[in-house]
Amino acid sequence: STTIITIAKQSTQADRVTVVALRAYTTKTSSEIAKIVGLSIATVNHIYARAIERGFDPIHTKITDEYVQDSPRTGRPTKQDPETVNTILSKVRLDRYGREKTCADIAGELSQEGKEILSSTVWTILRKAGLRKTKPTRKPRLSKKIRAKRLA
Known part of the structure; x- marks a missing residue:
């Protein structure tokens, strides 16, 4: 059976x-x-x-x-309330250097504002929002040969 x-x-x-x-x-x-x-x-x-x-x-x-009625759930309450999520996303999207900040930088800024949150939680929120890690783009420096050609 x-x-x-x-x-x-x-x-x-x-x-x-x-x-x-x-x-x-x-x-x-x-x-x-x-x-x-x-x-x-x-x-x-x-x-x-x-x-x-x-x-x-x-x-x-x-x-x-x-x-x-549903019983209350056990466990630690999440720190990912809508207000905190919006604050984190606005720090990344609205700030000129927001995409260059590390998760630890954002967590540090939030702790200065009175919201204690771990950098790993910031990373989780950013991933859920569809953001990925990026490196700042750098312009290549002019070589001596090209610089001499431009100045000539």
């Missing part, structure tokens, strides 16, 4: 409301609900258990947002 492995997706609030409604007000099983919504059986059971934990009562109450 072949085993089908489904990759679980993150549930939306609409998915969670559907799961709680189907589980509470119909006779469908968790596996039937999982097929309908496109989530795993364990996720369906977890969503319904969390709704009951938050005070949902299938007999007396209707489904409200507090029963199915």
Whole structure:
């Protein structure tokens, strides 16, 4: 027999409301609900258990947002907020020497403005914006032979 492995997706609030409604007000099983919504059986059971934990009562109450709201995510918050991204991109695009600045230079300027950010984060933001590393163009110097010819 072949085993089908489904990759679980993150549930939306609409998915969670559907799961709680189907589980509470119909006779469908968790596996039937999982097929309908496109989530795993364990996720369906977890969503319904969390709704009951938050005070949902299938007999007396209707489904409200507090029963199915998304839990806050763990981890360190990102420093790539829109304001910081716009500041970094404007430093590169609007400044005459912006494309010649290193990521460390830009990070240093931001730290002087009170925004502590690593140069690697600056590099990530610039890459996401489609910018690449560049070298400043330099005009070739005149050789002695050509200079003498011009002056003659």
